[in-house]
Amino acid sequence: MKRYKKAFLLILISAMIAGSIYPNALAWDRWKKDDPITDQWNTIDLMVARPLGVVAAIAGLGIFSVSLPFTITVDIFSRIEDKPSNAVKDSAKMFMLNPLKFSFTREFPDENM
CATH class of the missing domain: 1.20.5 (Single alpha-helices involved in coiled-coils or other helix-helix interfaces)
Structure with a gap:
């Protein structure tokens, strides 16, 4: 049993x-x-977040242009000291490329949004 x-x-x-x-x-x-809430987040992503990424890239272009003489100077001095730093490349990536990647290369129904 x-x-x-x-x-x-x-x-x-x-x-x-x-x-x-x-x-x-x-x-x-x-x-x-x-889920209607997920649909609303997708709409906000498409109508607000992605255009803000483009606006951030345009503003980043202005900031990059202003900081370009300083970053070129840093690159020149770092090459003189044999410690090359890619200051121009890094600032271009940070100010322009990352916002454009945020806007254009993400999948549309982004699960992380």
Whole structure:
């Protein structure tokens, strides 16, 4: 009798665990498909965040132009000291390339937004 009791408890516990996992997965799948909040975030991403990335790249172009004499000077002095630093390349990447990548190379329904 004890052997059947242990087997029954093992099957019961297994069924309870399996039954508690499946509804959560089903609920997550339905939430991801037809969630109006996710659609609103996608709209905000498309209509606000991506154009702001382009505006940031244009502003970054101005900042890069103003800082260009200083970064060229840093590059020249670093090459004289045999410790080359790519200050111009790094500042161009930071001020212009990163905002453009944010705007144009991300997947559209961005899961991280």
